[in-house]
Amino acid sequence: MRILHRYLAREIYASTAFVFAALLSLFAFFDLIHELGDLGKGNYRLPQIMGFVALNLPGHVYELFPIAALIGTLFALAQLSAHSEFTVMRVSGLSTQRFALSLMQTGMVFVLLTLLFGELITPGAERMAEQLRLKATSSVVAQEFRSGLWLKDDRSFVNVREILPDTTLLGVKIFQYDSGYHLKMVSYSDRGHYETEGRWLLEDVTQTHFEGDRTTVEKLPQLAWKSVLNPDILSVLLVVPEQMSAWNLYQYVVHLRENKQKTIRYEIALWSKLAYPFATLVMMIFALPFAYHQTRSGGIGGKIFLGIMVGLSFHLLNRVFAHLGLLNDWPPLFSASFPAIAFLSIALGMIWWMERR
Structure with missing residues (x-):
């Protein structure tokens, strides 16, 4: 046989x-x-x-x-x-x-x-x-709304105007909230690069702090931003879910669940x-x-x-x-x-x- x-x-x-x-x-x-x-x-x-x-x-x-x-x-x-x-x-x-x-x-x-x-x-x-x-x-990779792409990251909401093919972020706005979901700080950066292990390097950063009835503005040439976002998660913008690997899909599903998204x-x-x-x-x-x-x-x-x-x-x-x-x-x-x-x-x-x- x-x-x-x-x-x-x-x-x-x-x-x-x-x-x-x-x-x-x-x-x-x-x-x-x-x-x-x-x-x-x-x-x-x-x-x-x-x-x-x-x-x-x-x-x-x-x-x-x-x-x-x-x-x-x-x-x-x-x-x-x-x-x-x-x-x-x-x-x-x-x-x-x-x-x-x-x-x-x-x-x-x-x-x-x-x-x-x-x-x-x-x-x-x-x-x-x-x-x-x-x-x-x-071309620009993705713009889901006129204001760009919106993402939820723990207690922060992130708005990215453009994402380049190498996953460089342009026009990054980070709205940070406290445990009671009161707006604590708004950060704006012209450009962001991914470094390693959930760390991004933001350039030309302007931070607006909200403290009670007063606000303060701080400008920084660079800022290290820790986030669960990484190029693998952002790759869903370059490749449709059906063409992603099972491992990347699993990672993204976990990310969405942690942020209570569908x-x-x-x-x-x-x-x-x-x-x-x-x-x-x-x-x-x-x-x-x-x-x-x-x-x-x-x-x-x-x-x-x-x-x-x-x-x-x-x-x-x-x-x-x-x-x-x-x-x-x-x-x-x-x-x-x-x-x-x-x-x-x-x-x-x-x-x-x-x-x-």
């Missing part, structure tokens, strides 16, 4: 690699067409556009893993079925359960690669892509990060029932088209449930895992039905 397993794994890996090459080429082309609309904006030239497109590829790899694994497995199984190799495997004593187990063992490589891209490669590449684009187009969007993204790699296994199991159909029952092209439709349906259902969970305050774990559980249930039901025929 080891020989059969190695042969099956080799066929699936080859087919999936071919599918990845086709899909990534297509998505890179779409990205290129989209970015050409900003050609000439600031210093955004063709080399910068090509760099941006290349840095976006790891994100596409991560997103496409379940779809590519499904189509690659369908193609490999369709080829085995077309050449009667699947029938020979069945006659040789390879049961459906052992075939499914072999698919799962093969898919564990995809699970590890999905984790690798999702946790280590994609977040950094996406951040570099956004920094490259923002620097080239001279966390459901980031919790859904966190659970999706943990569940998404295993969706690849679900997609590969979903392909198994179609191996029972001979080529004359639909053709390889028909199965590939079916794989694309199923993969897109899964991707769409993932997005829909994330938004529904956010709107309806559903448990984050349910919102993140239901699509995979639903498709796994359908796949197991199809396998059971094929076995009963």
Whole structure:
């Protein structure tokens, strides 16, 4: 059985690699067409556009893993079925359960690669892509309101006018309150740089102290500001939650909870990060029932088209449930895992039905 397993794994890996090459080429082309609309904006030239497109590829790899694994497995199984190799495997004593187990063992490589891209490669590449684009187009990272970005940090409320791609803060206002939430001091700084371990260095600082009925103003060339904010937390402004690493999402969820802010969007993204790699296994199991159909029952092209439709349906259902969970305050774990559980249930039901025929 080891020989059969190695042969099956080799066929699936080859087919999936071919599918990845086709899909990534297509998505890179779409990205290129989209970015050409900003050609000439600031210093955004063709080399910068090509760099941006290349840095976006790891994100596409991560997103496409379940779809590519499904189509690659369908193609490999369709080829085995077309050449009667699947029938020979069945006659040789390879049961459906052992075939499914072999698919799962093969898919564990995809699970590890999905984790690798999702946790280590994609977040950094996406951040570099956004920094490259923002620097080239001279854009500001984020301004949630006309007055800039607002953050809550313990007993302080922080207003940042602009955040540069290197997370340098421009126009920082810090409103500090006492335990009774009476305004104690307002600090304004032209620029702030992150140093280390929760410490920022603010430049050209003006502090206004409120003491009873009197106020005093103090000007400082520099001021060390301790805060729970750090570049990892501020990176949510450069990379959307779905493209952050699970560890950074966890840190940000903890930060929001400590400041009694709503966390459901980031919790859904966190659970999706943990569940998404295993969706690849679900997609590969979903392909198994179609191996029972001979080529004359639909053709390889028909199965590939079916794989694309199923993969897109899964991707769409993932997005829909994330938004529904956010709107309806559903448990984050349910919102993140239901699509995979639903498709796994359908796949197991199809396998059971094929076995009963």
